[in-house]
Amino acid sequence: MSSSLAGFRNLATKIVCVGRNYKDHALELGNAIPKKPMLFVKTVNSFIVEGEPIVAPPGCQNLHQEVELGVVIGKRASKITKSNAMDYIGGYTVALDMTARDFQDEAKKAGAPWFMAKSFDGSCPIGGFLEASAIPDPHDVELYCKINGKDQQRCRTNVMIFDIPTLLEYTTQFFTLEVGDVVLTGTPAGVTRINPGDVIEFGLTDKLESKFFVK
Ligand SMILES: O=C([O-])CC(=O)C(=O)O
Ligand SMILES: [Mg+2]
Numbered sequence: 001m002s003s004s005l006a007g008f009r010n011l012a013t014k015i016v017c018v019g020r021n022y023k024d025h026a027l028e029l030g031n032a033i034p035k036k037p038m039l040f041v042k043t044v045n046s047f048i049v050e051g052e053p054i055v056a057p058p059g060c061q062n063l064h065q066e067v068e069l070g071v072v073i074g075k076r077a078s079k080i081t082k083s084n085a086m087d088y089i090g091g092y093t094v095a096l097d098m099t100a101r102d103f104q105d106e107a108k109k110a111g112a113p114w115f116m117a118k119s120f121d122g123s124c125p126i127g128g129f130l131e132a133s134a135i136p137d138p139h140d141v142e143l144y145c146k147i148n149g150k151d152q153q154r155c156r157t158n159v160m161i162f163d164i165p166t167l168l169e170y171t172t173q174f175f176t177l178e179v180g181d182v183v184l185t186g187t188p189a190g191v192t193r194i195n196p197g198d199v200i201e202f203g204l205t206d207k208l209e210s211k212f213f214v215k
Contacts, residue, residue, distance in 0.1 A: 011180025021186025
């Protein structure tokens with residue numbers, strides 16, 4: 001855990017997020033299963049760390065949590081292939097892709113971008129860092145999210161629609177990933193409305209755990 005990448009939040013230039021990468025989540029919101037990875041981006045201003053509160057953006061009436069496994073890039077990656085994609089991973093984290101669902105619904109209807117729904121300040125509460133060697137197989141870990149002590153999301157990563165090498169190959173055909181950038185690999189089912197006063201604990205079973213409060 002002594003890697004300099006533990007400070008990845010200060011190195012990151014962007015957070016690339018994958019949407020609808022778990023079938024049960026795509027279906028719970030009535031969306032189609034994607035045929036290719038669906039990407040969007042959060043700016044680095046969306047990061048918050050433990051001790052900072054989760055706050056809904058102005059006007060949002062339906063803030064949702066989405067727990068996601070984050071891949072932290074360890075080596076600049078441009079147009080890489082699946083075969084060596086894992087070599088570009090410096091480590092892993094777990095984050096919440098906080099989503100103003102009402103803003104997103106409005107954007108979907110208007111065919112407008114999701115920026116307001118996904119990248120407002122504080123929309124990416126982020127946990128600790130694990131070096132890549134601590135997770136030999138990132139497709140065999142359990143993601144979880146508890147709200148007020150009760151399980152809300154719990155899922156093994158082996159059911160991702162597009163695996164991590166596929167996501168990195170696809171992403172880097174279009175966007176260079178810099179050291180410290182985070183790729184959030186999508187959320188499983190169980191997203192729900194978050195309210196002031198809630199306590200959200202999330203992580204990777206037996207490996208990472210974070211706790212945030214909602215203001
Ligand atoms: O907002 C959504 O439902 C898409 C998304 O981020 C995810 O699937 O993780
Ligand atoms: Mg998400």
